[in-house]
Amino acid sequence: MTVWRQDRYGTAATVTSRAVPTPAPGPGEVLVRTEAVSINSGDIHLMQGSPRMVRLFFGIRRPRVRGRGMDLAGVVVAVGTGVDALAVGDRVVGAGTETLAEHVVVAASALTVLPDGVDPADAACLPVAGNTAVVALAGRDLAGSRVLVVGAGGGVGTLTVQLAAARGAEVWATCGARAEATLAGLGAAHTVDYRTVPVSDLPRDHFDLVVDIAGLTPLPMLRERLRAGGVVALVGGEGGAILGPIPRLVRSVFARRRGRRFRPVTATTKSAVTAELVDLLDRGILTPVIQRRVPLTDAAAALAHVEEGHTVGKVVVVA
Template sequence: MTTHAPAAKPANPLIPGRQVGVPTTMRATVQDAYGPAEEVLRPDDIPVPAPEANQVLVRVHAASIHVGDLVSIEGEPIIARLATGLRKPTNRVPGTDVAGTVVAVGDAATSLRIGDQVFGWCTGAFAEYVCAAEDHFLPKPANLSFEQAAAVGVSATTALQLLRDRAVFGAKVLINGASGGLGSYAVQLAAAFGAEVTGVCGPRNVDTVRSLGAAHVIDYTKEDFTRGEQRYDFILDNVANHSLARTRRALTERGVLQSNNGTSGGRWFGTLGTVIKTAVVSIFTRRQAPPSIKFTTREDLLTLKAIIEDGRVTPLIERTYPLSRAAHAIEHVKTGHARGTVVLTVEAPTESKS
């Protein structure tokens, strides 16, 4: 019996000239409603986007998941829908942090070429191809795999922005929630900046946090750092398992608390109440930093790329899932117990497989 390989998908006629092996359709994880990932996410074939003049098309090798993806998929807190779409998601394909290979470039794109291995951010990362402005992508750090490079995005840039002016050489810094996606970067970056780092985590992550560069590690099941005698110049709180006032007790006289407590809170407003409280308290005491909204920037990715390439920071990946199991990966992240970052891997599109 003779078998035949499936016919290759035709080249994308919407992409002029500067492309290589680009099909008309791609596999993606999509959603048409808000809700639990296992209920609303599904695989689908959708058109491959065509890059505009200043854009590039990237064949995705890996995409990572962060807590913001949970918000955009579940639509909670509901107030967040003002940004993601009131009745249903504005963007059908979730995901932002990505790494892959450039396969097409717009006529005005000059900094990247076909074949370049890149990492960066975009809309719709949970797909075989993504399209965004060329300045959203940088050459992939040579010492990272695509999976590791995809994990450098929201979590790493947020940690950098929160710590850059605080974790100075010699400062005593405490990271509460030191083993998560953001926390694992925060420990490494603070250590890279010359701070004396204390990481707070659960018992299964003690050795991991120490390996990231923490000089001291506190197992929160055995010790409450807010009741200890040690005082810190800066506390980055990613957990918010203590009140603001109680956490500030662990500060030095001139120390500062930066609260960054993830997605906990009510269904309608999430952490907005805590954010407002933090903003008000920060008016009356310099020991409480105001709420901080961070965005990924090219400049911060350039900084991180340099720090990563000189070996001071390495992305921590707990687990990888194939794109087809995106819903399972999201549910794992939702538990709040993932060590480091969870990454989706994307196989080569059917038409390019041998």
């Protein structure tokens, strides 16, 4: 089978296709024939080994796991011992490792069965980005609230806007001009082109929740957008070359003022949450935005596109 791997950290050009034996599932695992894989900015961080701190956990000199790809949707083609919940032929979605491959071995517990009629490319947009959006919005009753999503045009942002709007929030979204119409169509009541309107021009003392996905706005400027009792959920941002967003997250602990505080978002992908997102997709409440579908034979081009940082919605690799 074909798998896309890299032997050293670097740009998308370091990720090339290899022919390897098709793996067999172990106990508790299944083998999935891949139909769709969405690319996440996390794939880019692992690919580049950036920020440098990433290398402490994922391999100092070269990536310990050489294949890229986290999300996947596909069909179960073999089942390991001890797996009762899945059978050969089931259509599934979930998160794994080295998913940019024709076949992937995944823990059965990491997968969710797809209802008939759900496009695997749509489903593959949900695990990592959707779980992140859910955690960013967690802990609040959003009905009648005002939510500002800073950096709403990408994979996490387009899902965050839809989930917040579906839960009854009035959503404001900052994004590139190209994404404004899309986000309005997804339920944003107000869209703001970040290149012409800085966050400091948005209303003060106005929002119950600010979801900061772009991670470039100074913390006090985000805090000033909140009403008393409001929270800034810190989701993204590249930060410095060595420690990435860590220094900003540390500063946020000391940046609370007058009942306005910050909450770092660290999302892990849970199949129960993915199942809820799939249900919303099936009911037409959630519509993933797919800017580009790229064949698996050209997976490095998909990584290169997301590496540029200007994706509207998602880039999905399809078999």
